[in-house]
Each structure stands twice: as C-alpha cells, then as structure tokens.
Amino acid sequence: MVVTGWFVLLVALGVVPILVAPSPWVLLAWIVLCVVLLVVDVLLAASPKKVRLTRDLPGSIRLGESATSTLSVFNENRRRIRGTIRDAWQPSAGASPSRFRAGIDPERRVVLTTGLTPFRRGERRASAVTVRTLGPLRLAGRQATHPLAGAVTVLPRFSSRKHLPSRLARLRELDGRTSVMVRGQGTEFDSLREYVRGDDVRSIDWRATARRSDLMVRTWRPERDRRVVMVVDSGRTSAARVGDEPRLDTAFEAALLLGALATRAGDRVDLAIADRRVRARVQGASGADLLSQMVSAMAPVDPELVETDWAAVPALVRSITTQRSLVVLCTTLDTPGAARSLLAAVPQLASRHLVVVASVTDPALTALTTARDTRDDVYRAAAAERALLDVARVSAALRQLGADVVTGTPADLPPALADRYLALKAAGRL
Amino acid sequence: MTDTATRPRRTEAPGPRVPVVVRTRILLGLGAAVVVAVLALLVVGGLAGTTGSALDAASTQPSGAKALVSVLRGQGIDVTVTTTLSSTAAAAADDPAETTIFAHDSNGYLDADQWRRLAGASSHLVVAAPAQTALDAVAPGVTASTKELTGTLAPSCDLPALAQSSRVTGDGSRYTVAAGSDADRCLPATSGGGYGLVQQPFEGSTVTVVGTTSALSNEKVADLDDSAFALALLGDSPTLVWYLPSVDDLPKGTGTLASLTPGWVTPSIALIFAAGIAGAFWRGRRLGPLVVENLPVVVRSTETTEGRARLYQRGASRVHALDQIRVGALSRLALAVGLGRGADVDQVVRRVAQFLRVDPKQVRHVLVDAVPGDDAHLMALSDSLRDLEAAVARAVRPGARP
Structure with missing residues (x-):
C-alpha cells in the first residue's frame, strides 16, 4: 500500500473543520473519514500484480554510445492502471527515464522506452520492474515489484580505432612495394610487374625481362600468416587510473587496435587476459569475427586486486602456439621490485618468441617533475623523477633480456604499439 | 527511492578532517564557557539576593529603607513588615485608629479594590510613589505627573508632619491636584508645578501620597532634614505596618495554560501530527528495491608517488x-x-x-x-x-x- 501527497494534504485540510468547530470529535471524525477514503481508494486501485511484462534489450552497447531498451506492459486487470512504473537498472547503466507515469486501459499494452547510456564497461543489469497503481481518488494505491532480470553487455570504447585507417594505409604501402624501399629478410616474393622509373635496377628480374620484351621487376609483399599473441595483465597494477580510465582499459584499446591491424595484415591474432588465472581468451578467430570476439571477451573483465602470476605466462603462450610469434605483454612497468616476476619470465619467452612489453605511463608524472615552485612541489618532483627512473630501469632491464618496450600515455600507447608492429613487420622480424 | 551509488569515475576527495588537538581545544573552550556562565549566574543571583526592592525594610542597599525602619523601631514604634494585603489587614486590625500603613507598590500588583481595602484598614495610609490606578482608588483628584521631581524642596504647608523640616530631598515623583480639592499640598516643585506630598481624607481615614521617596531611602535619609521629615511622616502613631505588595497579592485562579488555550489548538496539533505520519509514509515508501552494483576500486596512479x-x-x-x-x-x-x-x-x-x-x-x-x-x-x-x-x-x- 502506498499513500500520495494528496492524502497528506487531505489529512492536513482537517484543520479547517477543526477551526470551525473546535472539538476532539471533529478531529476523530476527520481522521476516520480520511481512513475510509484511503481504504476505498486502495480497494478501487487496479491490482499491480496483474500485468504481463516483457523487456526487449539491445545485445550490446559500445561504451559511450546509447541504445534503447523497451519494456512492454500488458494490463490484465478489468480496471485502468494509473500510476507509476519503474524499470530498475543499475546506476551505471545510465537509464533515463527509468520511471514512467502510466495510464493503461484494461486489456491494453503500452511500450515504455528507456534510453541507456552506460558509463562503465561490463555487464549492466536490470533486476526488476515495480508497478505502483493509484485509486481513482489518487489518494492511495498499491505497489508490486516483479522480478524481471535483463542485462546488456557494455563493450570497450575502442576509441583508438580512429588510428586504424592511417595504419592500414601504411600497411598497404608495405604491400607490393619494390626494393626501392629497404627489403628485409622476411619479405616474400609477390609478383612481377613492368619497370617504372624510380625502381631499383637491382630488382630487375632479367629472366622475366628476357621472356618478354619489357623490363620486369620483382615485387615483394610483407610476410603473412605470422602469429601475434597478446597477453593483457588484469592484475593489481592495472586497476590504477591514469587520467580518466584504468590502465586495463588503455591496454584493451592498444590490444584492439593491434588486433584489428594484425588481422588485416593477414596474421593470426590470439588474446589472453590473465592475472592469477586466465580471465578470458580469444583464439582462432580472424577478420571481423576477431574484433567482436575480442570486445565481448574484454567487456566483463575488471581489474583483480591480486599480483599477476607471470611465471604461468610462458606456459600460457605455449598453450596458444608453439610457433615463433610476436608476444605482446600489456602490463605496467613499475618499480624493479614489483617487476621482478615479469623480468624472470621474459627470458623464457624471448628465447622462442619476439617479445614486446607495452606499458602505460602517467603524463601527470612528467608534469610533476617540471612544476617545482613550492617546497611541496620540489619533493613531489623528486618522487616523480624517482618513479620515472624506476620505469627507465625496468625498461632497460627488459631490453637487456631481449624484449622490446613500448611506453606511452593513454592516448599515445595504442598507436605507438601499432607503429612498433608495423616497424617489426617492415623489418621482417616477425 | 533513488538508486544511490557514486559514479565510479569520480575520485572521492577526502573531507576536511579536524585534528584531534583542535577537537580537544574546542571541547576545553566549551567547558570553560560553561563554567564561566555558571559562575556568572551564581554571582548575579547572589547579588540579587541582597539587593531587594526599593524601600525594602530589610535592605541595606542605597535604595532600601533599613535605616529608617531601625530608627523608627528605636523610637518605640512597633513596625510590622508585611508583603500581602491580608497580613497587612490582620496587622492593622488590632487598633486601626492608632495604626499607620506605609505602602509602596513599585510593581503595580494591587488593583483598585485592593487599594480601597487597604485604605479602609487603618486611619492613616501613606502611599509612596503610587501609580494612577492607586490614586484613582484612594486619592481621587490627584494626578501623577509624567515629569520627574528633583531638587531640594521646602514644605510650604502647615501639616504638623512637616513642621520640623525645612529642606527635604525632592527626588521622586510629582503629583498635581485638581483645582477646588481640599487636599493639603506640600513640597511644591521649584519649577513646573506639582507637589511632592499630597494629603487628603478618604472615607474616614487619611491618605498621604508621598512622591519624594528618595528622602526615605538609606542613601538620603541622613541628608538635610530628611530624617525629621520621615520620622514625622511615619512616626505619628504607635504602630506602623510596612507593606510592600508582592506576587501573592495578584488575583488567583483566573486560569491555567490549558484553560487559556483556544479549543482548536490541541486537535490541530494532533491533526498535524497525523499528517506528519502520513507524510512519512508518503515519502518513505520506495518505488521498488535498489539495484546493487559492484563499484570498481578507484586508485590514482600517482598515489604512490605522492606518498613517497x-x-x-x-x-x-x-x-x-x-x-x-x-x-x-x-x-x-x-x-x-x-x-x-x-x-x-x-x-x-x-x-x-x-x-x-x-x-x-x-x-x-x-x-x-x-x-x-x-x-x-x-x-x-x-x-x-x-x-x-x-x-x-x-x-x-x-x-x-x-
């Protein structure tokens, strides 16, 4: 049972008869009148239990975009439903409007539309629908909550896809180029074509030229069907926020861009998200399917507050592939002490694979080192320098162990990683 | 009714925290303030206990009249101090003809009927600085003037009471007398008209209106001829009742809080209370349960740097x-x-x-x-x-x- 503000007003209006005839009996009579009206109104209200509810949900939403969820309410009463209906979503689903003023005639259906603009990645749930019906006097009514679960998957933002076209253009430049550019070991013979001015004379294929009357040159294409294995660290350090987003989200952005680029380049891409255990895996997918599998695998993963078990990572990579591949470790380079287990695992990987470690750096640290106006600032600058030096030391150690290191701010890391991949590809080192 | 949850993107700034030392100081300050307030109350209350009202027979303050009463007692006059009309009447009932009643109602407790009863209780009533209500009751024709009376006054009348004094401290109230009245007018003001003392008969007794009250006070009674004036005024009969009306003289039983309250107030309060309960149900009923959500940890990456x-x-x-x-x-x-x-x-x-x-x-x-x-x-x-x-x-x- 619920009462409305009108009922409160009705009770308060009893002051008027009391002023006219000041007596406790008037008070009693007024309260009895109010209670009678209340009971009558509750009895006349439509039953909030006699409704049929169905919810229609979008499958998934990309973070930062909007979608609509529809809730259809069928009135099974013989009376008209008037009142309020609430579609109960989690706050981070950004549901608006989540409550509706409803007037539904008997045996009729209304469709209520809720806009969803989630502001957190992962699975956003709706748990129930609450129906509140009011009586004809609008003084009181009844309320019932129907459990009606629903969920939408909020995918990573993948805002780094804006870098994809330019990187794909550079990939095409690698494709079909002649040895005018530097030819690496890993480039493969592609085709023969006619000589045009500017081609390296060394790439002229004399046999083919002899067969035809024109000068023919050989063209090369970058190696294909290499393997790229990405391991994203979802442990303790990935929970820290750099700028507006956790490090994990930046790692996802970088992994998505690299995956999109590598699968277009004809390489096979595998992804594993791991801390103490493997949180998600994407294996054996390619093309557009790969990206959709990657974002769905990433969507529900949140940073876990445990130390990442790097000792298990070589075995994880071995379980994905035994071929030589490009292994990208998206993690955080912190103090040498915290990176000890990473440093211990890298030689094993580097002996079989090409290892690239990608790490997010905080632009705030660099800003701290330059702002040295007050005493506090100087000490803060010293601590920031210390942190940068630690990162530099760990990076140097990793390079010594044979790994490649890519660092960048959240905005810079995804394109930087993609560029490193293109450079390795151009050099034929995959 | 709202789904309360902090937006995870917002880092929570720690609120201003009051250090323990400051909190202790605040508490100490509050305690000191309470102690000072209690002491002040005690001191003021103690002083009030010894102050007494003006012309109190037991008061030794400058405005009191203990000196005069003591001297009167020394003269063999039987002085009875009373604070209610009934005890005054009882004290004067023994020998009304040989009793003088001195009354000083500075707070205006007595009404016209009580004044009339007082005047009828003895043969001589001395009223000190009466208000107009009292004058209308026992001294018709005499009017209290709003102007103050000051200076040194001469009797300039032939009342025996003032025969031995020639200079009286005139601070107090002044009174005017309607023309044609047969009242004795004494102690005329040096300027502005009016008198410091008026005496006239009232229903078989004599009523003396005294405006120059300060001449009777401890402070001034020894000055000029004030003592002679006071003794002559109050010492003409063997019994003197010194009556300072008190709260007890107020009419009793005219009403309690309940009987004074209009009839609609109590039901209205009950009704508003009922409306408040209804309002609590109105606002307190949530539109369905909250939807729980696990919030992510929020750690800024520069946290350790700041700490270091x-x-x-x-x-x-x-x-x-x-x-x-x-x-x-x-x-x-x-x-x-x-x-x-x-x-x-x-x-x-x-x-x-x-x-x-x-x-x-x-x-x-x-x-x-x-x-x-x-x-x-x-x-x-x-x-x-x-x-x-x-x-x-x-x-x-x-x-x-x-």
Missing part, C-alpha cells in the same frame, strides 16, 4: 630528494648534448660546460657537489637545475650552437 614525496618531506631527506631530480636532469642533459643515456657524470658536466661556455666547476656544483642545508637551499638548487636544463635546451637549439 610526503615521506621525503617528513624525513627531511633533502639530499636524497635532490639526487633524484639530479639523476633525472643528468640523463636528460646527456641526451640533449648528444651523449648516450649511460654517459659518465664527468663527461656530461664537461660537455654541458662547453655548451654553455661556463666553468665546469659551477656546473658540477649544481649537478653533483652542492648539499642542501635546508628547504630554502633545496628549492634554490632545484631552481638552478631547472635553469641549467633550460639554458642547455636553448644552447643546443640549431643556430644557437657555438
């Missing part, structure tokens, strides 16, 4: 802090002047000095040797490091090279 900075500062490890800045600056300078990251310190110093064309010792002092003695020195050295880096950056810019 505070550690440096609290431990005053200036050399260590400066060394961090120096190592950072050295590696940046090494890159700037074209040496590798792993370059030797002396190499960097020499190269930088070359670029800037300064003494290598100065550069070495800033980059290596100087030991900060205090925070000001540390800041100065940090500034010189910054200046050095800026100078090198300017020097290696194309066109500026030597």
Whole structure:
C-alpha cells in the first residue's frame, strides 16, 4: 500500500473543520473519514500484480554510445492502471527515464522506452520492474515489484580505432612495394610487374625481362600468416587510473587496435587476459569475427586486486602456439621490485618468441617533475623523477633480456604499439 | 527511492578532517564557557539576593529603607513588615485608629479594590510613589505627573508632619491636584508645578501620597532634614505596618495554560501530527528495491608517488630528494648534448660546460657537489637545475650552437 501527497494534504485540510468547530470529535471524525477514503481508494486501485511484462534489450552497447531498451506492459486487470512504473537498472547503466507515469486501459499494452547510456564497461543489469497503481481518488494505491532480470553487455570504447585507417594505409604501402624501399629478410616474393622509373635496377628480374620484351621487376609483399599473441595483465597494477580510465582499459584499446591491424595484415591474432588465472581468451578467430570476439571477451573483465602470476605466462603462450610469434605483454612497468616476476619470465619467452612489453605511463608524472615552485612541489618532483627512473630501469632491464618496450600515455600507447608492429613487420622480424 | 551509488569515475576527495588537538581545544573552550556562565549566574543571583526592592525594610542597599525602619523601631514604634494585603489587614486590625500603613507598590500588583481595602484598614495610609490606578482608588483628584521631581524642596504647608523640616530631598515623583480639592499640598516643585506630598481624607481615614521617596531611602535619609521629615511622616502613631505588595497579592485562579488555550489548538496539533505520519509514509515508501552494483576500486596512479614525496618531506631527506631530480636532469642533459643515456657524470658536466661556455666547476656544483642545508637551499638548487636544463635546451637549439 502506498499513500500520495494528496492524502497528506487531505489529512492536513482537517484543520479547517477543526477551526470551525473546535472539538476532539471533529478531529476523530476527520481522521476516520480520511481512513475510509484511503481504504476505498486502495480497494478501487487496479491490482499491480496483474500485468504481463516483457523487456526487449539491445545485445550490446559500445561504451559511450546509447541504445534503447523497451519494456512492454500488458494490463490484465478489468480496471485502468494509473500510476507509476519503474524499470530498475543499475546506476551505471545510465537509464533515463527509468520511471514512467502510466495510464493503461484494461486489456491494453503500452511500450515504455528507456534510453541507456552506460558509463562503465561490463555487464549492466536490470533486476526488476515495480508497478505502483493509484485509486481513482489518487489518494492511495498499491505497489508490486516483479522480478524481471535483463542485462546488456557494455563493450570497450575502442576509441583508438580512429588510428586504424592511417595504419592500414601504411600497411598497404608495405604491400607490393619494390626494393626501392629497404627489403628485409622476411619479405616474400609477390609478383612481377613492368619497370617504372624510380625502381631499383637491382630488382630487375632479367629472366622475366628476357621472356618478354619489357623490363620486369620483382615485387615483394610483407610476410603473412605470422602469429601475434597478446597477453593483457588484469592484475593489481592495472586497476590504477591514469587520467580518466584504468590502465586495463588503455591496454584493451592498444590490444584492439593491434588486433584489428594484425588481422588485416593477414596474421593470426590470439588474446589472453590473465592475472592469477586466465580471465578470458580469444583464439582462432580472424577478420571481423576477431574484433567482436575480442570486445565481448574484454567487456566483463575488471581489474583483480591480486599480483599477476607471470611465471604461468610462458606456459600460457605455449598453450596458444608453439610457433615463433610476436608476444605482446600489456602490463605496467613499475618499480624493479614489483617487476621482478615479469623480468624472470621474459627470458623464457624471448628465447622462442619476439617479445614486446607495452606499458602505460602517467603524463601527470612528467608534469610533476617540471612544476617545482613550492617546497611541496620540489619533493613531489623528486618522487616523480624517482618513479620515472624506476620505469627507465625496468625498461632497460627488459631490453637487456631481449624484449622490446613500448611506453606511452593513454592516448599515445595504442598507436605507438601499432607503429612498433608495423616497424617489426617492415623489418621482417616477425 | 533513488538508486544511490557514486559514479565510479569520480575520485572521492577526502573531507576536511579536524585534528584531534583542535577537537580537544574546542571541547576545553566549551567547558570553560560553561563554567564561566555558571559562575556568572551564581554571582548575579547572589547579588540579587541582597539587593531587594526599593524601600525594602530589610535592605541595606542605597535604595532600601533599613535605616529608617531601625530608627523608627528605636523610637518605640512597633513596625510590622508585611508583603500581602491580608497580613497587612490582620496587622492593622488590632487598633486601626492608632495604626499607620506605609505602602509602596513599585510593581503595580494591587488593583483598585485592593487599594480601597487597604485604605479602609487603618486611619492613616501613606502611599509612596503610587501609580494612577492607586490614586484613582484612594486619592481621587490627584494626578501623577509624567515629569520627574528633583531638587531640594521646602514644605510650604502647615501639616504638623512637616513642621520640623525645612529642606527635604525632592527626588521622586510629582503629583498635581485638581483645582477646588481640599487636599493639603506640600513640597511644591521649584519649577513646573506639582507637589511632592499630597494629603487628603478618604472615607474616614487619611491618605498621604508621598512622591519624594528618595528622602526615605538609606542613601538620603541622613541628608538635610530628611530624617525629621520621615520620622514625622511615619512616626505619628504607635504602630506602623510596612507593606510592600508582592506576587501573592495578584488575583488567583483566573486560569491555567490549558484553560487559556483556544479549543482548536490541541486537535490541530494532533491533526498535524497525523499528517506528519502520513507524510512519512508518503515519502518513505520506495518505488521498488535498489539495484546493487559492484563499484570498481578507484586508485590514482600517482598515489604512490605522492606518498613517497610526503615521506621525503617528513624525513627531511633533502639530499636524497635532490639526487633524484639530479639523476633525472643528468640523463636528460646527456641526451640533449648528444651523449648516450649511460654517459659518465664527468663527461656530461664537461660537455654541458662547453655548451654553455661556463666553468665546469659551477656546473658540477649544481649537478653533483652542492648539499642542501635546508628547504630554502633545496628549492634554490632545484631552481638552478631547472635553469641549467633550460639554458642547455636553448644552447643546443640549431643556430644557437657555438
């Protein structure tokens, strides 16, 4: 049972008869009148239990975009439903409007539309629908909550896809180029074509030229069907926020861009998200399917507050592939002490694979080192320098162990990683 | 009714926390204030106990009348001090003809009927500084003037009471008498008209209106001829009832709080209370349960850096802090002047000095040797490091090279 503000007003209006005839009996009579009206109104209200509810949900939403969820309410009463209906979503689903003023005639259906603009990645749930019906006097009514679960998957933002076209253009430049550019070991013979001015004379294929009357040159294409294995660290350090987003989200952005680029380049891409255990895996997918599998695998993963078990990572990579591949470790380079287990695992990987470690750096640290106006600032600058030096030391150690290191701010890391991949590809080192 | 949950993107700023010392001080201050207030109340209350009202027979204050009453008693006059009308009437009932009643109603407790009863209780009623209500009741024709009476007054009338005094302190109230009245007018004001003492018969007794009350007070009774005036005024009969009306004289049983309250108030309060309960149900009923959500941890990546900075500062490890800045600056300078990251310190110093064309010792002092003695020195050295880096950056810019 619920009462409305009108009922409160009705009770308060009893002051008027009391002023006219000041007596406790008037008070009693007024309260009895109010209670009678209340009971009558509750009895006349439509039953909030006699409704049929169905919810229609979008499958998934990309973070930062909007979608609509529809809730259809069928009135099974013989009376008209008037009142309020609430579609109960989690706050981070950004549901608006989540409550509706409803007037539904008997045996009729209304469709209520809720806009969803989630502001957190992962699975956003709706748990129930609450129906509140009011009586004809609008003084009181009844309320019932129907459990009606629903969920939408909020995918990573993948805002780094804006870098994809330019990187794909550079990939095409690698494709079909002649040895005018530097030819690496890993480039493969592609085709023969006619000589045009500017081609390296060394790439002229004399046999083919002899067969035809024109000068023919050989063209090369970058190696294909290499393997790229990405391991994203979802442990303790990935929970820290750099700028507006956790490090994990930046790692996802970088992994998505690299995956999109590598699968277009004809390489096979595998992804594993791991801390103490493997949180998600994407294996054996390619093309557009790969990206959709990657974002769905990433969507529900949140940073876990445990130390990442790097000792298990070589075995994880071995379980994905035994071929030589490009292994990208998206993690955080912190103090040498915290990176000890990473440093211990890298030689094993580097002996079989090409290892690239990608790490997010905080632009705030660099800003701290330059702002040295007050005493506090100087000490803060010293601590920031210390942190940068630690990162530099760990990076140097990793390079010594044979790994490649890519660092960048959240905005810079995804394109930087993609560029490193293109450079390795151009050099034929995959 | 709202789904309360903090937006996870917002980092929570810690609220201002009151240190324990400050809280203790606030508590101590409050305690001190309470003690002072209690003491002040006690002192004021104690003083009030000894003050008494004006012309109180027991009061030794300047406005009291203990001196006069003592002297009257010394003269063999039987002085009874009363505070209610009934006890006054009882005290005067023995011998009304030989009793004088002195009444001073400074708070206006008595109404007209009570004044009339008082006047009928004895043969002589002396009223000190009466208000107009009292005058209308027992001295018709006499009017209280709003003007104050001041100065030294002469009797200028032939009342026996004033025969032995020629100069009386005139501070008090002044009264005017309607023309044609047969009242005795004494102590005329030196200016402005009016009298300090008026005497006239009232229903078989004599009523004396005395405006010059200060002449009776402890403060002034010894001045001029005030004592003679007072003794003559009040000492003409063997019994004197000194009556200062009190709260007990107020009419009783005229109403309680309940009977004075209008009839609609109590039901209205009950009704508003009922409306309040209904309002609580109205606002308190939630539109369905909350939907729970696991919120992510929010850790800023510079958290550890800030913590380390505070550690440096609290431990005053200036050399260590400066060394961090120096190592950072050295590696940046090494890159700037074209040496590798792993370059030797002396190499960097020499190269930088070359670029800037300064003494290598100065550069070495800033980059290596100087030991900060205090925070000001540390800041100065940090500034010189910054200046050095800026100078090198300017020097290696194309066109500026030597």
